[in-house]
Amino acid sequence: MMEQDLDKLEEKSIFIIREAKEKFGNIAALWSMGKDSTTMLAIARKAFLGKIPFPVIHIDNGIDFPESYKFRYDLAKKWNMDLIVAKSEIRQELSGFSCCGANKTTALKKIMAEYKFNALIVSIRRDEHGIRAKERYFSPRTKDFTWDYKNQPAELWNNYTSKLDTKGHVRIHPILDWNEIDIWNYIRENDVPINPLYYSKNGLRYRSLGCTHCTVALKSNAKTVDQIIKELEVTDTEERSGRQQDKEKEYVMEKLRSLGYM
Amino acid sequence: MGVAKRVKKGAGLDAAVRKLNAEQSEANWESLASALKKSGIRYYKVAFPSGLNGESDLTKANIVLYDREYAPKYKIPVILRSGNRIEGATRYLIGLEINRKAI
Numbered sequence: 001m002m003e004q005d006l007d008k009l010e011e012k013s014i015f016i017i018r019e020a021k022e023k024f025g026n027i028a029a030l031w032s033m034g035k036d037s038t039t040m041l042a043i044a045r046k047a048f049l050g051k052i053p054f055p056v057i058h059i060d061n062g063i064d065f066p067e068s069y070k071f072r073y074d075l076a077k078k079w080n081m082d083l084i085v086a087k088s089e090i091r092q093e094l095s096g097f098s099c100c101g102a103n104k105t106t107a108l109k110k111i112m113a114e115y116k117f118n119a120l121i122v123s124i125r126r127d128e129h130g131i132r133a134k135e136r137y138f139s140p141r142t143k144d145f146t147w148d149y150k151n152q153p154a155e156l157w158n159n160y161t162s163k164l165d166t167k168g169h170v171r172i173h174p175i176l177d178w179n180e181i182d183i184w185n186y187i188r189e190n191d192v193p194i195n196p197l198y199y200s201k202n203g204l205r206y207r208s209l210g211c212t213h214c215t216v217a218l219k220s221n222a223k224t225v226d227q228i229i230k231e232l233e234v235t236d237t238e239e240r241s242g243r244q245q246d247k248e249k250e251y252v253m254e255k256l257r258s259l260g261y262m
Numbered sequence: 263m264g265v266a267k268r269v270k271k272g273a274g275l276d277a278a279v280r281k282l283n284a285e286q287s288e289a290n291w292e293s294l295a296s297a298l299k300k301s302g303i304r305y306y307k308v309a310f311p312s313g314l315n316g317e318s319d320l321t322k323a324n325i326v327l328y329d330r331e332y333a334p335k336y337k338i339p340v341i342l343r344s345g346n347r348i349e350g351a352t353r354y355l356i357g358l359e360i361n362r363k364a365i
Binding site for chain 2: 060062063065066067068069070071073196197199201202204205206212213217
């Protein structure tokens with residue numbers, strides 16, 4: 001896995017977040033208590049002198065890991081977040097595509113309508129999945145939350161679109177070009193707080209965190225950030241191989257994202 | 263020659279669960295994790311009887327452990343206590359699968 005220049009990555013991410021705050025009056029950020037969205041919030045604090053000047057949304061289907069809930073309480077308090085918890089209903093027998101599509105995206109639509117956010121900061125990365133590699137830094141969504149991935153704005157010379165369907169919103173992706181090892185290097189260098197579930201226990205750890213129903217642990221003995229970085233330097237396992245919705249159908253993520261999923 | 267003591271299967275897990283329910287220390291969670299390896303426990307499910315509106319609701323939450331036939335066998339806490347600090351402790355169950363059956 002190739003490491004990139006962290007200073008340059010951070011600089012661009014700070015620029016993207018500040019541009020978003022400036023161009024869109026009413027923005028919010030999604031937070032899953034995972035390493036990527038927590039890193040994004042850490043970058044946002046750097047961008048705005050220690051503050052997060054927009055609401056932070058957690059879409060809560062009630063089946064996240066208890067460690068994640070505790071992490072949410074602690075960090076929201078420590079970083080003085082304006083936290084919005086968007087509750088989504090869960091049917092116990094659903095999993096994967098059905099669960100994410102039916103529940104989390106529906107809850108997100110309700111919150112967006114209630115608060116009238118016109119832009120949403122989302123911490124996806126291009127290297128996570130093929131469909132995410134098609135994304136833009138500023139990515140328009142229609143009023144129905146759909147994403148026309150075949151017809152996206154060009155982003156040449158750092159010119160990002162601020163045009164949007166008047167009833168839609170724009171997704172902002174500040175860490176789009178970061179890869180997994182960059183995130184961990186940043187966590188190490190900036191002492192970013194991290195969900196303890198990323199560390200190994202009994203020879204297993206969660207490399208990508210979702211809810212309890214869809215997240216499977218992978219073999220690993222990495223118990224510290226340094227050990228995780230060393231492991232990533234040699235691994236040939238995909239980061240999201242422990243996420244059930246990615247296994248379900250061939251184009252499941254493409255379908256989810258075109259319908260509004262993160 | 264000494265006589266080998268026959269230990270009832272699950273006796274180690276019984277004791278580990280009792281100790282954990284009495285005190286949610288790191289040592290007791292480690293004991294549980296160790297006892298689970300040799301047990302027939304396969305699934306777990308987290309329940310929040312008081313909902314999840316605040317941090318204190320984590321202390322009222324519990325985990326039910328199920329065997330291979332989805333029969334509920336034990337109920338344990340969700341948290342680990344370390345001094346005044348509490349934290350979630352499902353990482354000690356890593357390797358078990360979540361019970362997604364509606365029971």
